[in-house]
Amino acid sequence: MAVKEPEATKQLVSWFDTLWNDRQALRDVKAQLLENLTTIASEKPAQLVYFITLFNIFKDMIEEIDEENIIRSKTGFKDTIVWNKLYKFQKDGVLGAIDKLERHNGCIIADSVGLGKTFEALAVIKYYELRNDRVLVLAPKRLRENWTVYTINDKRNLLAGDRFNYDVLNHTDLNRTKGTSGEINLETLNWGNYDLVVIDESHNFRNNDTKRDKITRYQRLMDQIIRAGVKTKVLMLSATPVNNRMNDLKNQVAFITEGNDRALGDNGISSLDNTLRRAQRHFNNWLKLPAEKRKTEALLETINFEYFKLLDLLTIARSRKHIEKYYDTSEIGKFPERLKPMNVKADIDTSGAFPPLKEVNRAIKRLNLAAYAPLEYVRSDKKEEYSRKYDQEVSGGKSVLKQTDRERSLIHLMRVNLLKRMESSIHSFALTVEKIHGQIDNLLTKIEAHEDGEFEELNIEDIETDAPEFENFLIGNKVKVLIQDLDLIRWKQELSEDRDQLAELLREAKKISAAKDAKLAELKRVIATKIKSPINEGNKKVIIFTAFADTATYLYNSLHQWGADLGVHSALVTGSSGSKSTLGTIRKDLNSILTNFSPTSKERAKVAPEASEEIDILIATDCISEGQNLQDCDMLINYDIHWNPVRIIQRFGRIDRLGSTNDKIQLANFWPNMELDEYINLEARVSGRMVLLDISATGEENVIEQDEKKQMNDLEYRRKQMEQLQDSVIDLEDMDGSVSITDMTLNDFRMDLSSFMKDNLSTLENTPTGYYASVQPEIPEAVAGTIFCLRDINGKIETQESYALAPYFVVYVGETGEVVFNHLQAKKSLDIMKKLGAAKTVPDDIAVALVDAQTKNGRDMSSYRALLDVAIESIVGKSEEKGVESLFSRGGTTIAQDQIKGANDFEVVSFFIIKGAS
Known part of the structure; x- marks a missing residue:
């Protein structure tokens, strides 16, 4: 008996019969399908492959990078003045920071200077x-006015319409419990009531520093603001939160995690301490490499991946190069061209009568500076009493910090200070000597007077050293010594020697x-x-920086009338002696002077039309x-060379900024009149210890005891830095021995994808894997080859637990078969894809034609199969020939899932072919 066909089957057979009989209908269906695919493939090929790659890598966090999910649009945030003043890259940074604050309770914005x-x-x-959150801003005292200006009803407040209402305190206010800071009463302030x-x-x-008895500003901030009261989010700003010491990040991250070592355990970081300690160990090993091998890439390949993940979770970091490469400069304006630095070597006086610097240095070295080391002259029978009174136990009593050692360090610093003052100006040197x-x-x-009088024998441990009745019997400020306890013969002799030598100087x-000042x-x-002869037409502006207020005042007094005779107004700005100006029509406060010096960048037309x-x-x-926009100016002069090159770079950042109206800018450095090597060696000899550059702490110096071998290495390191400053203007991340965290985060790619997804989400969701595009190598860092994005289908590829992109692997293989960037350098590959593809909305006809000719219009993909083999081998560490044999099927132009068979199965998500004349 026959089985009756189901009705649905009959209908399906009938439909296929109709299509088969009507060949034209079948061709129409095929044509429609091809048209849909062609639309995807031809309109935005390179752009689409870039975003397909990002979409797959970040697909598990689509909600996280969706702008509408990051900010609550009903707040009216996008209607604010400040939001609409931002460039695209700044808006991306803000969105990224808000996202991190919401998810992890904190963020460090580490964008470069300017x-x-x-x-x-x-x-x-x-x-x-x-x-309706309550906000506190903590700023260095010298930058306080940068923040308070936006909270006041004042013409200088360009954001007055936004009605900012945050509180501002100085960093140093955390050391006080009484008094006021601006209008804030520190004694009654509710420290624990800040949301941000x-x-x-x-x-x-x-x-x-937990070794000290008193509560530090760090501990006060942690315990009384962040941990106490309401839940507090923390946003930190620093151009150099980490560089030469990976562990610099530790205490800043602790603000975000409230000191909880396991706070980021759900994000693959089981211990913050271990993560940072391991990163520091890798960095220390990297520093030991020969100079020719000490490249950034070598460090990035060895450093533990959870450190990258930590940075990615908590930091926003973009550099000048990054902005120039990946954002539309027509919108943000260009950075000015940096001219080669002008190096000026000046003598001390015009007649040449004053001794040269190295002779002055010899005189400084001969000084005993006995006035700064009274404990050195305490009689031997009294030394134990002073040791009990002033020496401090540290490290839980495991060692002792001797006051005599502190005094020796002070003498070293006094010698350094004398030499620095001499370098700065003969005027400042004379003031210090006097x-x-x-x-x-x-x-x-x-x-x-003490020797001529009569006195009762006293004991330093029994008396109140601050009591006025003992004033005539004591010398010293914080550390006081009874005159009776000193070896007065020896001390007087060495004090007299110092007095005579200083009198001669x-x-x-x-x-x-x-x-006569040369x-x-x-x-x-x-x-x-x-x-x-202006650098830029009509621009007469010059900033002159000096480390010392005495030198600055001396220069103003010497130049302001001279400048007036040349037809220009002058001004003086120091933190201690105040501000002055020859422009009599303005107030003499800091902001008024800077606004009239840089009227365009400070928008003076709105403030004082x-x-x-x-x-x-x-x-x-x-x-x-720091923190000032003065880019109307096109020349900056360092009248004295700060021994920390970071400070020089920061100074230049005042004029080397986005939005400059100048085509070119000039840095001029005044150096001592001697060879660089001699200068560096002189510095080391006069200090007796090496003043090391701690590049992670902007503008601050650490005096560190050195062994001879280490000191020689540091001198060489320092010499190279100074050489760089003589030859070119450099960014912090380009300085020898430095590493930028810009190389270690992926935030910008997330922001890119977030923006693209607004109008293209369905396209990304419906585009098949294996999609590819061809472009020409239009940037110097791009070489002919292919960037593959692969996915580990079965989870069999062993990676570190915190490998940031798992199960995805991005590998850049050169056309000749070398690995340009392996999967641990994925950011570099994505950077190149972004630069070459993010804005390419039409096919690159030349690159497409070259690839078609090479592959016989896609029928022979063997050359790319070979490159894929190299990519896979670089991931798994062995050849996967068997797994790639069928990747490119005859007549096919895509690589489909399940085509790789073997111990480790991959899916080719996308590949980005770079083809053409380099």
Whole structure:
């Protein structure tokens, strides 16, 4: 008996019969399918393959990178003035920071100098203020006004319409329990009631010195603000939160995690301490490599992946190069061209009568500086009493910090200071010598009075050293010594020797008036030349930086009338002696002076539209070396060379900024009149210890005891840095021996994808794997080859638990079969894909034609199969010939899932062919 066909089967057979009989209908269906595929393949080929790659890598966090999920749009955040002032890259940074604050309770914005971290932070602050959160900003004292200006009803407040209402405290206010800071009463302040704390220059909190008895500012911030009261989010700003010491990040991250070592366990980081310790060990090993092998790539390949993950979770980091490469410069404006630095070597006086610097150095070395080491002269029978009173136990009593050692360190620093003052200006040197000479005179007078009088024998451990009745019997400030307990014969002799030598130095220094100051004469020559022959048409502006307020005041007094005769106004800005200006129509406060020096960048037209005159010569200390936009100016002069090159780079960042109206900018450095090697060796000899550059702590120096071999290595390291500064203007991340965390995070790719997904989500979801595109190598770092994005289908590939991209692997293989970037360098490959593909909305006809010719229009993909073999081998460490044999089927142009068979099965998500003349 026949079985009756189901009705559905009959209908299906009938439909196929109809199509078979009507060949044209079948062709129409096929044509429609091909048209759909062709639309995807031809409209945005390179752009689409870039975003398909990102979409797959980040598909498990689509909700996380969706802009609408990151910010609550009903707050009106996108209507604020500050949001609409931001460039695209800054908006991406803000969104990324808010996302990290919401997910992990904290974020470090580590964008390079000149990229606008302050405005990014202001946008984040406004977002949380719109959610009715209470916000505190902690800033270095010298940067306080940068923040308070946006909270006041003042014409200078360009964001007045946003009505910012955050509190501002100085970092140093955390050391106080009483008094006021601005309008805030520190005694009654509810420290634990802040929902968000923003820490400007957060690297200043990299150390948590638990050895001291008193509560440090770090501990106060942690215990009384972050841990106490309401749950507190922490946003930190620093151009250098980590560089030469990977562990610098530890105490900053602790603010975010509230000191919980396992806070990020769900994110693959089981222990923060172990992660940072391992990273530091890898970095230390890297530093031991020969200079020719000490490349960034070598470190990135060896460092533990959980460190990368930590940075990726908690930091936003973009560099100048990054912005120039990957963002539309027509929108953000260009950075000015950096001219080769001008190096000026000046003598001390025009007649050549004053001894050269190296002879002055010999005189400094001969000084006993006995006034700064009174414990060295305590009689032997009294030493134990002073040791009990002033020596401190550290490391839980395991060792002792002797006060005599502190005094020796102070003497080293005094010698360094004398040499620095000499380098700065003969005027500053004379002031310091005169001050020390006066202190010695006072000591000798006090000793003589003591010897002539009668006194009762006292014991240092029994008396109250701050009591006024004992003042005549004691010398010293914090550490006080009874005059009776000193070897007065020896101390007086060495004090007298110092007094006589200083008197001679002072006589010579005072002979050099401003009219005979050879360095000042060179400065006038450089400025006059610049005014007469501007670098950029009509621009007469110059900033002169010095480390010392005394030198700055001396320069202003010597230049302001001279400048007026040249037709330019001058101004002085220091943190201690205040501000001055020859422009009589303005207030003499910091912001008014800077606004009239850089009216375009400071938007003076909105603040004071009636103003017409400008300041052209600005003399300043490092009180403005951070956080200021002064890019109207096109020349910056370092009148003295700061021994920490980071500070020089920061200073130049005032004019080397986005939005500059200048085509070119010039750095000029004044050096001592000697060879660089001699200068570096002189520095080491005069200090007796090496003053090492700690590049992770902007502008601060650490004095570290060195063994001879290590000191030689550090001198060489220092010499190379100084050589770089003589030859070119460099970014922090380009400095020898430094590593930028820009190389270690993926946040920008997430923001890219978030933006693209708004209008293209369905395209990304429906595009098949195996998609590819061809482009030409239009940038220097791109070589002919293919970037493969592979997925481990079965989870059999062994990686470190915290490998950030698992189960995805991005490998760049050169056309000749070498691995350009392996899967541990995925960011570099993605960087190249972004640069070559993110904006390519039409096919690259030349590259497509080259690939078609090579593959016979896709029929012979053997050359790319071979490159894929190399990519897989680089991942698993062995050849996978069997697994790649069928990847490219005859007549096919894509690589499909399940085509790799073997011990480790991969899916080819996408591949990006770079083809053409390099």
